[in-house]
Amino acid sequence: MSNLFPTYARWNIEPDTAIGMKIISTAGKEYLDFTSGIGVLNLGHGHESVKMAVMEQLNKYWHVSNMFHSSIQERTAKMLSDASGLGSVFFANSGAEANEAAIKLARKATGKSKIVTCQQSFHGRTFATMAATGQEKIKTGFGPMLECFKYVPFNDNDAMIAAIDGDTAAVMIEIVQGEGGIHVINQTYLDTIQLHCQKHGALLIIDEIQTGIGRTGKPFAFQHYNVQPDIITSAKGLGNGLPIGAMIGREKLAEHFNPGSHGSTFGGNPVSVSAAEAVLKGIFKQGFLKETVHKAEYLKSALANALKDAAEVKEIRGLGMMIGIECEQDVQEFLAELQEEGLLVLSAGPKVLRLLPSLTVTETEIDIAVKKIEKVLAIKQTV
Structure with a gap:
């Protein structure tokens, strides 16, 4: 038992x-x-540089809370910002938490609530990210979902155009639908999304939980395409097995996440961030990605x-x-x-x-x- x-x-x-x-x-x-x-283990099991970074941090301290300044958070956030072309980072504990933060930020920054996602998408298992997910099996038995999400077929331009309007806060999209069957987005669809987000004042959120941190041969999968998101989310490969997630957004969005607007007791834990810093140092090298x-x-x-x-x-x-x-x-x-x-x-x-x-x-x-x-x-x- x-x-x-x-x-x-x-x-x-x-x-x-x-x-x-x-x-x-x-x-x-x-x-x-x-x-x-x-x-998750983009550098494989037991990678020596990650292990050494974690051990070094464990010998210093492993938790003090986010009331304190953190140089290791600043260094790792800069690496993510430089690699993504975005300006501000919020550290969470998982991909679902990163997506939750992205949903909150998009609604707060735009003052709107509707978020468009795709059928067969997967964005997490918290209540908001479960609602964002376009798979009924994830929601079965949990009662009414949050009502602010609309689902459209993946790579269907006409359906996406019809879904984005003046009430739309954001479109949340995967470059490759991982849980949904390994379906890859096309450039025309991304062009459509970006154009109509700009037209209606909506944000473009790209969920890079599974596709990011070198998984597709670029720091982030959106970089295979001609697109610039407002927010991306990362987790899985970021810590090579240590629990960490990150929401990365345009610098102009930082004012909407002022003190008290969002937080996490364990988000940005120094041990997990030390692992992430070691991961990024290794994976974001051009030779490694090539x-x-x-x-x-x-x-x-x-x-x-x-x-x-x-x-x-x-x-x-x-x-x-x-x-x-x-x-x-x-x-x-x-x-x-x-x-x-x-x-x-x-x-x-x-x-x-x-x-x-x-x-x-x-x-x-x-x-x-x-x-x-x-x-x-x-x-x-x-x-």
Whole structure:
């Protein structure tokens, strides 16, 4: 009997140790981890520079509250601001908290309440971010949602134009719908959103919780496109496993988050921020990002070649190290069979296998993973 609420459909695996791309279970089985903690461990398990930064901060202090000045918060905020082209940062504890802050700021800054999001989006599980999410399964059983959200189909220009009006505070969008099936936004859709946000005095919020911090080969995924958001949100890869989120906004928005308007007891915790600073120092180097792009192209090409004759595979899509393999059937059986083969991957909806390897993955590890995926899907092909 467990004393934990059964909120997670847990795998029959308990990690004992983890390093780099590998997890060793308490049963002694070794797994190649292409989940990276659901897109969190962009530098892999047990990365030395992150570990050293955390240990150094632990030996100084690990909490004093946000009543005190913090040089480490200032340094890390500057790195995020410089990389994003935005001016002000609020540190939270998670992606949902970062999105919650973005929703609050957009409503306060514009004096309006309606926020447009997309069907099949995912923005979190707090009450506001659950309401922002365009998936009914996330909301089932929780009663009436906040009424200020409107949902439109992803990449549907006409629907988006019809949704944005003078009552719209913001549009909140993902560059790649992670939980929604690894669907990538197109430039025309982003152009439409930006144009009509400007026309109606609405803010553009880009949820970079899963796509940010180098995951797509850029500091943030919106930088693959000709667009400049008002607010972006970050978490997951930001702390490489330490709990942290960040809302990053245009400098002019700072006046709307004055003292007392928002806050978090643990937001900007010095241990988590020390991890984030180490992560950004490593990932935001041009050489690192260039190598990430190369390995992402290598992975996608290897998958396309290995699965070109697999009748089970409908499409391989994604951006950078965020790849989905859409299948003809439910993928839960595939997940289990890949685990038997020693490879951990995720799902993104019922029929999509989701690959989120650490950005430090090697070509050799990619080759091993692709062979395992080919083996499992090829078996299904002949059944």
